[in-house]
Every structure is written in C-alpha cells, then in structure tokens.
Amino acid sequence: MFLVHYDKHILNAQVSIRAPCCKQWFDCSECHAEAETHPLARTTEMSFICKKCKKAFRKDMTVYEESDEYCPHCDNHYVIEAKTPQAAIRIEGEDARVDARLLKDERMKADHSRSLLTHDVSDRLG
Numbered sequence: 093m094f095l096v097h098y099d100k101h102i103l104n105a106q107v108s109i110r111a112p113c114c115k116q117w118f119d120c121s122e123c124h125a126e127a128e129t130h131p132l133a134r135t136t137e138m139s140f141i142c143k144k145c146k147k148a149f150r151k152d153m154t155v156y157e158e159s160d161e162y163c164p165h166c167d168n169h170y171v172i173e174a175k176t177p178q179a180a181i182r183i184e185g186e187d188a189r190v191d192a193r194l195l196k197d198e199r200m201k202a203d204h205s206r207s208l209l210t211h212d213v214s215d216r217l218g
Contacts, residue, residue, distance in 0.1 A: 103177060106170035107163070110139035117141060144168040169199075 105119040113133035118124045124132050141148045145166035161171035 102174045105143065105174075106168055106172060107140040107142055110141075112138075140170070142166060142168050142170065 102120050108117040108119050110117050111124050111128075111132055112135040113130055114124075114128055116124075116127075118127070121132050136154050137150055137152050139148060139150050140163075142163040142165060145163060145168065147163070147165040149164050151160055162169050
C-alpha cells in the first residue's frame, strides 16, 4: 500500500507523481516541499498513478511526446491547465478532496435537459 498526499495546490490534478527521493506519492512539487525536509530529486523516468483508473505507469521524460499526455490504461488526459485555489465567496460544502460531487468537470458536456431555465413554463404561470 502507498500513501498519497492529496493536493491542495492544484485542484484538478489528474495523476499523482512518485517522488524518486523518498518514494512517496504527491500531487505536485509544492505538496512534496510542505511534507518533506529534503528537496525534490530530479529524474528522467517518472512514475505516475492515474486518478481516474487508479493504475500506475511510467514515462521516460527524455522522449516525451504529445501522445504521452494520456494515461496508457484509460486515455485520461492528465496534462491539463491547472486549477489553483482562488479566494471567493460561495456556498460552503464538503471538502472537495473527500467528496467531489459538488465540483463541475468542465470537460463533460452539460446536460441542458435538466435545467429549469430551458423549459417553457409560460402555460403554468397564472
């Protein structure tokens, strides 16, 4: 079993990365810097765990290509623009790292049939 340090710096991290120096899993280099007292070691071969299919894979960073931006097991695109926490006034919910049902995945197409604003309700108004 392995320990994954869940990310609070990048909210939409698609993979966890194994630090070659301490053999622990982190979502970003900032999490490693907070949790460990040593600097993050550099390597040309990186180990990843996809957060979608939960399978591990390795990538040789010396021959990294555009097709390597996808998980080899489930085709999850893990090289995406990072979403970082922003100060905002909004409704409080559960911690998104524990229960992500309140987060909107912008890669998914919206289901407009479930919207209250798209239905014609003029015949129901008095």
